[in-house]
Amino acid sequence: MSASELAERLRAVGLKVTGPRIAILDAVERNSNHPSAEDIYQELVDTHPSLSLSTVYGTLSAFVKAGLVRKLSEVDGRLRVDGTKTPHDHAICRMCGAIFDIEPNPKKAPTSLSELPDGLAVLDVRVEYDVVCSECKPTPF
Amino acid sequence: MSASELAERLRAVGLKVTGPRIAILDAVERNSNHPSAEDIYQELVDTHPSLSLSTVYGTLSAFVKAGLVRKLSEVDGRLRVDGTKTPHDHAICRMCGAIFDIEPNPKKAPTSLSELPDGLAVLDVRVEYDVVCSECKPTPF
DNA sequence: ATAATTGCAAAAGCTTTGCACGGAA
DNA sequence: TTCCGTGCAAAGCTTTTGCAATTAT
Numbered sequence: 001m002s003a004s005e006l007a008e009r010l011r012a013v014g015l016k017v018t019g020p021r022i023a024i025l026d027a028v029e030r031n032s033n034h035p036s037a038e039d040i041y042q043e044l045v046d047t048h049p050s051l052s053l054s055t056v057y058g059t060l061s062a063f064v065k066a067g068l069v070r071k072l073s074e075v076d077g078r079l080r081v082d083g084t085k086t087p088h089d090h091a092i093c094r095m096c097g098a099i100f101d102i103e104p105n106p107k108k109a110p111t112s113l114s115e116l117p118d119g120l121a122v123l124d125v126r127v128e129y130d131v132v133c134s135e136c137k138p139t140p141f
Numbered sequence: 142m143s144a145s146e147l148a149e150r151l152r153a154v155g156l157k158v159t160g161p162r163i164a165i166l167d168a169v170e171r172n173s174n175h176p177s178a179e180d181i182y183q184e185l186v187d188t189h190p191s192l193s194l195s196t197v198y199g200t201l202s203a204f205v206k207a208g209l210v211r212k213l214s215e216v217d218g219r220l221r222v223d224g225t226k227t228p229h230d231h232a233i234c235r236m237c238g239a240i241f242d243i244e245p246n247p248k249k250a251p252t253s254l255s256e257l258p259d260g261l262a263v264l265d266v267r268v269e270y271d272v273v274c275s276e277c278k279p280t281p282f
Numbered sequence: 283a284t285a286a287t288t289g290c291a292a293a294a295g296c297t298t299t300g301c302a303c304g305g306a307a
Numbered sequence: 308t309t310c311c312g313t314g315c316a317a318a319g320c321t322t323t324t325g326c327a328a329t330t331a332t
Contacts, residue, residue: 016306018312037297052314057297059312073214073269077296077322087253089268095277102270106250110268112228119275127230127251128214128267129243134260136236157331159287178322193289198322200287218297218321 001029013066023048024059028069028083034090034099036078073126075099091120142170154207164189165200169210169224175231175240177219214267216240232261 006025007017015021027040035043037056044051060081063069072080072090076097082090089102089110102116112122147166148158156162168181176184182197201222204210213221213231217238223231230243230251243257253263 016311018306020313050314054298054315055313062312067264070265070267072267074218074296077215079296087266089270091270091272091274093274093277094271095273098274098276100272100274102268104250104268107248109245109247109250110270112270114270116270116272119278120270120272121278122270122272123208124211124271125228126211126213126267126269126271127243127245128269129230129232129251129253129255129257129261129263130235130265130267131232131241131257131261131263132236133232133234133239133241135239136234137260137262157286159331161288191289195290195323196288215321220321 001026009068013068015062015066020048020051020055021059023051024056025063025068025083028060028063028081032084032101034072034075034080034082036080038078071130072099073128091116091122093120094123142167150209154209156203156207161189161192161196162200164192165197166204166209166224169201169204169222173225173242175213175216175221175223177221179219212271213240214269232257232263234261235264 003022006022010017010021010025023044024040027043028035031039031043033039037053037060040060041051041053041056060069060079064071064081070082070087072082073092074080075092080099089104091100091102092098100118100120104110110125110127112125114122114125116122144163147163151158151162151166164185165181168184169176172180172184174180178194178197178201181201182192182194185192201210201220205212205222211223211228213223214233215221216233221240230245232241232243233239241259241261245251251266251268253266255263255266257263
């Protein structure tokens with residue numbers, strides 16, 4: 001995806017277009033590895049020497065809020081993001097932390113008895129909705 | 142649940158029976174508030190003055206590994222546990238961190254379009270499997 | 283008796299914050 | 308011009324670790 005296309009996507013959600021934001025959005029969407037903030041920083045610091053880790057954190061937070069990227073559970077204490085366009089489920093190995101993409105079965109709810117590929121032994125399943133509750137929902141006026 | 146019943150449940154999963162473990166298991170199962178480690182520590186420290194926070198962490202970790210309690214995503218950077226017997230989904234408010242129990246619909250996979258009670262506006266859905274991958278799976282011998 | 287658990291303190295790790303400078307609109 | 312974003316350093320929080328004393332089996 002070209003820089004101008006990335007810029008357009010930033011504008012579309014009301015974010016100012018800056019060098020760091022284009023670079024970070026590009027990195028997140030190109031990486032299918034569910035990178036952490038540190039991963040993204042390390043990938044970009046060679047080509048963007050002035051980039052700082054705190055900018056990566058702030059930018060990812062803005063992207064999540066804007067819906068540009070999806071946030072996974074913190075895996076072993078680290079934030080992980082997913083910038084792919086098509087939503088899917090994830091399997092996370094409790095021992096090594098590896099993350100596998102899982103295609104959801106639209107016909108039934110996920111259960112810990114589900115058959116998963118690649119010899120993945122399921123210990124538990126989490127289904128979590130990110131919401132805004134009625135208390136926090138901003139009143140029109 | 143009585144102390145002897147709690148002790149029995151610990152023995153059943155191969156954990157030694159100790160005062161802190163009984164107290165913590167009891168607190169987790171009685172609290173339907175998805176408590177954090179600190180929450181549990183604060184609840185117990187009055188009646189168990191010698192209890193330490195690091196013991197709560199270690200004990201919760203052992204309980205999760207043994208399958209006695211379920212682990213949620215870290216909500217705003219904090220581990221949360223759920224000690225209820227019947228699995229269910231969760232809705233987490235992005236603004237205030239409140240956690241709501243959601244009854245799963247077995248007939249269809251969860252989506253961000255799902256209708257949720259209590260005026261909850263859904264921003265995203267996460268489905269995550271806790272697994273042991275084939276690399277980490279211990280070989281029989 | 284033996285091995286595991288506990289509690290304390292300190293360390294580690296990730297993320298956030300404050301503030302001054304620079305850049306986008 | 309005005310406000311927002313950036314970068315640096317430092318602070319903040321949660322969680323983990325090392326170790327000696329205690330406890331369960």
